[in-house]
Amino acid sequence: MTATKGLEGIVAATSSISSIHDGVLAYRGINIDDLAERASFEETAYLLWYGKLPTQTQLAFLQQQLSDFAAIPEPLLAQLKLFPSDANTMAVLRTAVSALALYDENANDISRESNQIKAIKLQAQIPTIIAAFARIREGKEPLAPLKNVSIAHNFLYMMTGEEPDVVAVKALDQALVLHADHELNASTFSARVTIATLSDIYSGITAAIGTLKGPLHGGANEAVMKMLSEIGSLDNVEPYILNKIANREKIMGFGHRVYKNGDPRAKHLQKMSRQLGLLKGDSTLFEMSARIEELVTGQKGLRPNVDFYSASVYTMLGIPSDLFTPIFAISRLSGWSAHILEQLDDNRIIRPRAEYTGLINQKYIPIDLR
Numbered sequence: 001m002t003a004t005k006g007l008e009g010i011v012a013a014t015s016s017i018s019s020i021h022d023g024v025l026a027y028r029g030i031n032i033d034d035l036a037e038r039a040s041f042e043e044t045a046y047l048l049w050y051g052k053l054p055t056q057t058q059l060a061f062l063q064q065q066l067s068d069f070a071a072i073p074e075p076l077l078a079q080l081k082l083f084p085s086d087a088n089t090m091a092v093l094r095t096a097v098s099a100l101a102l103y104d105e106n107a108n109d110i111s112r113e114s115n116q117i118k119a120i121k122l123q124a125q126i127p128t129i130i131a132a133f134a135r136i137r138e139g140k141e142p143l144a145p146l147k148n149v150s151i152a153h154n155f156l157y158m159m160t161g162e163e164p165d166v167v168a169v170k171a172l173d174q175a176l177v178l179h180a181d182h183e184l185n186a187s188t189f190s191a192r193v194t195i196a197t198l199s200d201i202y203s204g205i206t207a208a209i210g211t212l213k214g215p216l217h218g219g220a221n222e223a224v225m226k227m228l229s230e231i232g233s234l235d236n237v238e239p240y241i242l243n244k245i246a247n248r249e250k251i252m253g254f255g256h257r258v259y260k261n262g263d264p265r266a267k268h269l270q271k272m273s274r275q276l277g278l279l280k281g282d283s284t285l286f287e288m289s290a291r292i293e294e295l296v297t298g299q300k301g302l303r304p305n306v307d308f309y310s311a312s313v314y315t316m317l318g319i320p321s322d323l324f325t326p327i328f329a330i331s332r333l334s335g336w337s338a339h340i341l342e343q344l345d346d347n348r349i350i351r352p353r354a355e356y357t358g359l360i361n362q363k364y365i366p367i368d369l370r
Contacts, residue, residue, distance in 0.1 A: 181335030253308030
């Protein structure tokens with residue numbers, strides 16, 4: 001047996017959830033461009049979970065369930081208030097999701113019906129957890145979720161306490177659609193490996209969050225925002241980027257392991273970044289990002305990925321940069337849970353082999369002779 005580093009090119013599972021063929025991303029066979037422009041995140045989550053787009057009645061029922069489940073247990077809210085205010089936000093989310101299992105009497109029921117309900121509960125509760133901690137660390141009281149509004153609307157409201165603008169809600173909703181699933185990425189694989197042991201869905205999602213926490217998976221858009229802050233102004237873009245290129249330094253938000261001709265999701269966030277800049281009356285971040293894209297694509301032939309423009313979008317929505325990856329988790333929860341359901345439908349424990357490269361034919365030496 002010969003190892004393949006990073007399992008690159010290895011087909012480890014079959015799946016009918018999402019696909020990437022010839023640079024085209026599709027959920028259940030529907031092009032991501034079509035979904036990004038026309039579907040809500042709730043429709044997209046339903047599509048991932050149930051394999052088809054919902055009827056109006058089915059969507060209304062799902063929206064009602066999400067609304068009913070959005071509040072989090074009071075003991076968990078009290079626990080969030082005990083966490084250090086400077087705690088890593090993904091560590092907070094990982095711990096809180098694990099704790100949710102303690103308040104669910106059906107946590108260990110791994111039937112499809114039970115897991116479908118838990119997937120909806122988690123989808124509703126994760127935004128509440130993130131928004132609650134964001135307010136707690138600022139010395140503010142968490143806000144109860146609104147009834148009968150979208151996940152994007154509710155999250156922005158719970159963050160700020162103000163009714164969000166329609167364009168802002170659309171921007172976040174579209175970002176959630178674009179990040180919802182991405183084939184067998186690292187965090188999704190973690191979720192499937194965990195659930196394949198017949199562990200509970202909370203364990204699977206906790207494992208996925210722990211994987212997404214790593215900067216080589218989640219966190220790229222946060223790094224993009226850090227770069228934009230370092231540049232500071234449109235005038236500084238060219239010398240900064242050209243210096244990076246000359247020194248062969250990595251420029252965050254460009255290139256993708258599975259897309260050779262550009263990430264199909266990036267153009268939607270580019271458009272939204274431009275629209276938000278016009279709405280806010282300040283297009284500086286968009287203009288800086290567009291100039292960076294022009295330079296990097298022109299000089300290195302690399303195109304932006306989904307993380308690049310999402311940084312400016314989230315910042316213009318008033319979201320702190322250390323919440324970018326937790327927002328990724330809000331979206332990807334829909335994909336993770338869909339993969340968990342699919343794994344359990346035809347389960348076999350995932351147990352690959354390793355290529356041994358250590359010593360052989362060694363002899364045991366008694367301890368008094370070592």
